[in-house]
Amino acid sequence: MNSGLLLILCMLPFEKLQAQTSNIEDAHQQFRSGQYAQCLENAQKAMEERSYDLSWRVLYLKTLLAVGRYDEALDAFEQILRRFTMKLHFYKLGHTIYLYNGKVDKAQDILGRMISYGRARGLTGLNSVDIVALGEALLLLGAEPRTVLDEFFNNIIARDPECREAYIAAGNLALDKNDFALAGDFFQKALKQFNDDPDMHYGLARAFYHSDREVMLKALDAALHINANHAASLLLLAEHQIDAEDLIGARKTLERIHAVNGRQVEAWAFRSLLAYLDNDPNTARECREKALEFRPSNPKVDYLIGKKLSQKYRFAEGAAYQQLSLKFDVDYQPAKIQLAQDLLRLGYEEQGWQLVQDIYETDAYNVEAYNLVNLNDHMAKFKTLKSDEFIVRMSESEADVFGDMVLELLIEAKAELCGKYGLKLDRPVVTEMFDNQQDFAVRTFGMPDAYGFLGVCFGHVITMNSPKAERPMNWKATLWHEFSHVVTLNLTQNKMPRWLSEGISVYEESQKDPTWGQYMNPEFRRMILDGEMTPLGKLSGAFINPPTPTHLLFAYYESSLAVEYIITKYGLETLKVILADLAQGDPINEALVRHADKLEALEKEFTLFVIERAEDFAPEVDWESPDQEAQYFEKIPSPTEWLEKHPNSLWALTQYALQLIRQGAWEEAKTPLNRLIELYPNDIGEDNPYLLLAEVHRQLGETELEYRVLDKLASRSADATSAFERLVDLAVQRKDWKMVVKNGQRYLAVNPMLGKVHYHLGLAYETLAENEKAVKCYERLLHLDPADPADVHYRLALLLKDNDPEAAKKHVLLALADAPRFRAAHKLLLELVKRNKELR
Secondary structure (H helix, E strand, O other): OHHHHHHHHHHHHHHHHHHHHHHHHHHHHHHHOOOHHHHHHHHHHHHHOOOOOHHHHHHHHHHHHHOOOHHHHHHHHHHHHHHOOOOHHHHHHHHHHHHHOOOHHHHHHHHHHHHHHHHHHOHHHOOHHHHHHHHHHHHHOOOOHHHHHHHHHHHHHHHOOOOHHHHHHHHHHHHHOOOHHHHHHHHHHHHOOOOOOHHHHHHHHHHOOOOOHHHHHHHHHHHHHHOOOOHHHHHHHHHHHHHOOOHHHHHHHHHHHHHHOOOOHHHHHHHHHHHHHOOOHHHHHHHHHHHOOOOOOOHHHHHHHHHHHHHOOOHHHHHHHHHHHHHHOOOOHHHHHHHHHHHHHHOOHHHHHHHHHHHHHHOOOOHHHHHHHHHHHHHOOOEEEEOOOEEEEEOHHHHHHHHHHHHHHHHHHHHHHHHHHOOOOOOOEEEEEEOOHHHHHHHHHOOOOOOOOOEEEOOOEEEEEOOOOOOOOOHHHHHHHHHHHHHHHHHOOOOOOHHHHHHHHHHHHHHHOOOOOOOOOHHHHHHHHOOOOOOHHHHHHHHOOOOOHHHHHHHHHHHHHHHHHHHHHHOHHHHHHHHHHHHOOOOHHHHHHHHOOOHHHHHHHHHHHHHHHHHOOOOOOEOOOOOHHHHHOOOOOOHHHHHHHOOOEHHHHHHHHHHHHHOOOHHHHHHHHHHHHHHOOOOOOOOOHHHHHHHHHHHOOOHHHHHHHHHHHHOOOOOOHHHHHHHHHHHHHHOOHHHHHHHHHHHHOOOOOOHHHHHHHHHHHHHOOOHHHHHHHHHHHHOOOOOOHHHHHHHHHHHHOOOOHHHHHHHHHHHHHHOOOOHHHHHHHHHHHHHHHHHO
16 A cells, blocks of 8 residues: 555656646647637746746747737746746747847847857757757857858757757758758758648748749648748738739738737838838838837848838839848848849949948858859950940850840830830940850849749849840840830839739830730630639739749730730820829829729720630631540540541641651641641741641742741741741842841841851842941851851951951951962952052
């Protein structure tokens, strides 16, 4: 009996400990799931029962912060501090509490105490959570980030893989340095162990915010499924909604945050931003003051507002907010790198590049700064071309060949588009053309691997891929598109929705050249008739998270149709008045209602306009095709079988033509190919019927028919380089020099770096007695390592002998240096020498 009682008595403390452990785990689960009231109640009860477990105090303080009771958290922290032994993770929480209450000096002091304690104890005397906290303190005091990552966070992850704080600290460090791939790795590893932790899902969402919105939204859904009140996830969702111009949705999300924590700083910053975007400066100021209420010198508030303004292409206003942020904290790195980007995008390169260099020298782990510093070194080798109105920077090899063509097109675009829209530019426009796609991405977005963009305009600065970096692309169409942005962004002071900005640019492409821009195709037709259009009020969001590349292209196309509809029904002057209203800060929907129609009516009429366009597209085509997925279960009918019931089937005619071509039945292939062109004359996609029919004619030796078919394709396509090149060759054979010029110029708009085309253009201009243009062509050709440089120099000498005999002599000597027995060159040299003597 006595031994039994003794056993029970011995077990009591352990059972009590088990109960406490179980209770605190339940409370942590309540905190993770957003049940903050229950969590606070349980924590208070545990502390009242004289529990000496510091974990309850930490949880209590974190929950007070989560619900915005910052002053209570401060009082409680200082009381606990007087009673409990030093724990570094507790001190790190205290640092956060002091900052939330505006006690910056005390927050800084507590970091110093943490470092002193860490030095005294050494890492071997600390547990995993405290080592992580010490690493975070070192980062805040300016320690080298990579060292902290390796020595503190990675070491703990390897040694104690169940330490959740280590994953969060490592992931957050990577995010802060814009190392999104590494951050994603940390949070994905963490989720294998902590899948019920909303912080991990949120971290993963942040890692994919810039690269994959679909993955980001799935991660946010997972976080909010666990904790519907998770403030960080709701903030990221609101930020996404702001990007998509879903301002109503963003307001509702921010209200959800403030329903739990009415003092949440970032939410007030975003509410200030929304008021600013609504042209409501009083509310914007009030919300900013709310954000700064507890910490008046918090640099994050103005940084967040400015960053989002810059993402809306309002770089001057964004830069002003970053400067406000840096007044609070001159070393606040997020504001410094954002300001550097703003300055570069505004065209203030000297200040921008210097700031980038300063950031890199103080923080070599900042991936964005590292990328930009390397880019600046590379761009130092670029060649700069200037006119009174433009500054163009390109790689020297490309600038020598077509830099003058870039300047000429920009001057032409300025004359046409500025005149059309009534804009007077106040300073030169900078255009930077990159022959490396990664360099373009770094200059444009700060990070590589941003694919899918041909060019970007910031207002007075255009960045774009050169033809070498992104093939095939019509660089002239792209440059015209981007300069259209220069016009509209300057007219509106960068205050315009993306759909309208892109819509005008695509529309103006098609106005300049019917082969440029976006046009109806079978997939767009299907999407329209299947009801996949995005309402005008939400159209900008279609650019943010398109499920496929086709959906992104469709967003451009739908936007251009919206602009076409507005101009067709209400006139260009109405569009210009709408742009003027946007410059005053009016929301687009209000401007549309004021000058066009109510949004609901406008959207309804626009939808009917687009549907009619889709229904009129290749109306005789039979778009039905066999179920391709059924091929695994049943026999798909042959093209000829399908044609018996569907004589106008696009699918069957195409497959039948390809089948005949594979069989070498060239004559028979003409019938389905001609029928395809008749049914759908604007089919210029890959393996279009024009190219196939041209090949048929070529195989049959029907050169004249081949020429006619390719000419039809060339009149419809902006980038059919194979057709352009073949037409040049055929035109040279026919000595049709005007067609050589026409198709040679078409080719150069896609690929200006092919020497053969420049040579043929030179011959054409010579024959047409356009000597200045011929000289330009041959001079460009010399930069492309021609097969016969002596011939090129000789031709230049012939063209220059009357107007510039010295240059002619130079070229004829170069011709003889390459070909010493070049008799015609010797004869020309003697002629030049004789003429020179006569002039003396």
